[in-house]
Amino acid sequence: MLSHNDTYKTGMHLGTILTGDQIQGAPVISQLDVNDLEPGKKYRFFFQAVQMGTGQHWYIPVVVAKGAQDGKRISLTAGVHGDELSPVNAVQRIMDNLDPEKMSGTAIAIYDLSRPAKEYTQRQWPVAQKGGSLVDLNRVWPGDEAGNNAPTRHAGILWNRLFKNNVDIALDFHTASTGGDFTMFIFADFRKAEIRQIAELFPIEQIKNDAGESGSLEMAFVEAGIPVITIEVGAPRIFDARKIAMTVEGSMNVLKHYKVIDGPIGRTSKEAGTFFGDMFETVRSTTGGYLELLVDLNDQVTPGQKVAMQRNSFGDVVAEYTVSVIGKVATIARDALTEPGSRVMQILYNSTDLNFKTGISHQSGDDY
Structure with missing residues (x-):
C-alpha cells in the first residue's frame, strides 16, 4: 500500500493510498486497490470521501475479506440512503460469516455511503447551499469529482477510487423510504442472463424484471458492464429479522455460486415460490x-x-x-x-x- 504522497502507479491506476490517519483504530484510505492487500485476511478501513463545508471529510466504513486464492470480487453496499438500516445489519452478518483463509475471491462491504443522511436517519443527503436542499445520492451515480454539489462529487470519488477496478459482481441493498414498506424484493435487468441468475439465487417474495433507474448505483454498474441487482429489504429505520435472514441466505448463495466460498446452495427463488413481474x-x-x-x-x-x-x-x-x-x-x-x-x-x-x-x-x- 502507498502513502498519501506516494505517486507510484500500479498498472494503470494508483494502488491503495493510506492517508496516515486512523479512526477508531482503523486506517484511513483515500483509494482502494484490493490487489495490494495480503490474501487470506480481513481488513477494516475508513474511506476518506468528500469534504464538508468546514473542509473536514466524511468517512465511509469499508470491510474487505480477501481470500487466500484468487476469484471473483463481490461488493455489498448498504446505506446509499440514510434511512436504510436492515441492509447494514444484513451485510454485517454476511461479512461475519466469511473466513478469508477459506475463500477464493474477495468480498467488499461498503457501509453508510450517504453519511450525512445516515446521521439523521433520513433518506436524502442534506446540502448546506440553497437553504438546505436535499439530494438523492441514488440519482447521481457514477458521480463527478468536479460536480456542482457535494453528493455528486462524493459519488464520483467513491466510484473512481473505491468501486472502479475492484468489483466484478455487485449487490446493492436498500429498503422502502420512510413512511413506506416493501416486500422482500429485487430489481434485476433480465436482458442480462447472468443478472437474472443472480436474482434467482435469493429465496425472496418478489422479483421485478427492470431496466434500472438513471443515476442509480445499479445503473452505474450496469453501464460499466458489471452484473448487479438491487435488493429491497423491507421497511426503513428498523431491523426486520425475517427479511434480513432471507438477504443473508441469498447473498451467501451468490458467494457460493461464484466459488468465493464453499458449500451447497441453499434455498433459492424456486423453493421460496417467488412472484415474478415486469x-x-x-x-x-x-x-x-x-x-x-x-x-x-x-x-x-x-x-x-x-x-x-x-x-x-x-x-x-x-x-x-x-x-x-x-x-x-x-x-x-x-x-x-x-x-x-x-x-x-x-x-x-x-x-x-x-x-x-x-x-x-x-x-x-x-x-x-
Missing part, C-alpha cells in the same frame, strides 16, 4: 385524508378490487381506491395521513399475462 401499477391518493389499507404486502389482487380508502377529519369516506391488474402488492404506505398525489401502493404484475389491463412501468422514484 410492471408496476401505482395507486396514488386523489385527496388528503386518513388512509386505511384493505390489503397488505404480498397480497394477491384482482381487477376492480378495492385496496384502500380515505376518511376526512370528521370520519367521512372521501376516497376509495381500486386496482386494474392481477398481481401482488409490492409496496405500501405506512403513514396514515396522506396528501394528494402520495403513493398509496404499487402492484407488481406481469405484462405477458393476458388478464392484465393497465399499468405503469418501473417504480415511481420514491424507493430504489
Whole structure:
C-alpha cells in the first residue's frame, strides 16, 4: 500500500493510498486497490470521501475479506440512503460469516455511503447551499469529482477510487423510504442472463424484471458492464429479522455460486415460490385524508378490487381506491395521513399475462 504522497502507479491506476490517519483504530484510505492487500485476511478501513463545508471529510466504513486464492470480487453496499438500516445489519452478518483463509475471491462491504443522511436517519443527503436542499445520492451515480454539489462529487470519488477496478459482481441493498414498506424484493435487468441468475439465487417474495433507474448505483454498474441487482429489504429505520435472514441466505448463495466460498446452495427463488413481474401499477391518493389499507404486502389482487380508502377529519369516506391488474402488492404506505398525489401502493404484475389491463412501468422514484 502507498502513502498519501506516494505517486507510484500500479498498472494503470494508483494502488491503495493510506492517508496516515486512523479512526477508531482503523486506517484511513483515500483509494482502494484490493490487489495490494495480503490474501487470506480481513481488513477494516475508513474511506476518506468528500469534504464538508468546514473542509473536514466524511468517512465511509469499508470491510474487505480477501481470500487466500484468487476469484471473483463481490461488493455489498448498504446505506446509499440514510434511512436504510436492515441492509447494514444484513451485510454485517454476511461479512461475519466469511473466513478469508477459506475463500477464493474477495468480498467488499461498503457501509453508510450517504453519511450525512445516515446521521439523521433520513433518506436524502442534506446540502448546506440553497437553504438546505436535499439530494438523492441514488440519482447521481457514477458521480463527478468536479460536480456542482457535494453528493455528486462524493459519488464520483467513491466510484473512481473505491468501486472502479475492484468489483466484478455487485449487490446493492436498500429498503422502502420512510413512511413506506416493501416486500422482500429485487430489481434485476433480465436482458442480462447472468443478472437474472443472480436474482434467482435469493429465496425472496418478489422479483421485478427492470431496466434500472438513471443515476442509480445499479445503473452505474450496469453501464460499466458489471452484473448487479438491487435488493429491497423491507421497511426503513428498523431491523426486520425475517427479511434480513432471507438477504443473508441469498447473498451467501451468490458467494457460493461464484466459488468465493464453499458449500451447497441453499434455498433459492424456486423453493421460496417467488412472484415474478415486469410492471408496476401505482395507486396514488386523489385527496388528503386518513388512509386505511384493505390489503397488505404480498397480497394477491384482482381487477376492480378495492385496496384502500380515505376518511376526512370528521370520519367521512372521501376516497376509495381500486386496482386494474392481477398481481401482488409490492409496496405500501405506512403513514396514515396522506396528501394528494402520495403513493398509496404499487402492484407488481406481469405484462405477458393476458388478464392484465393497465399499468405503469418501473417504480415511481420514491424507493430504489
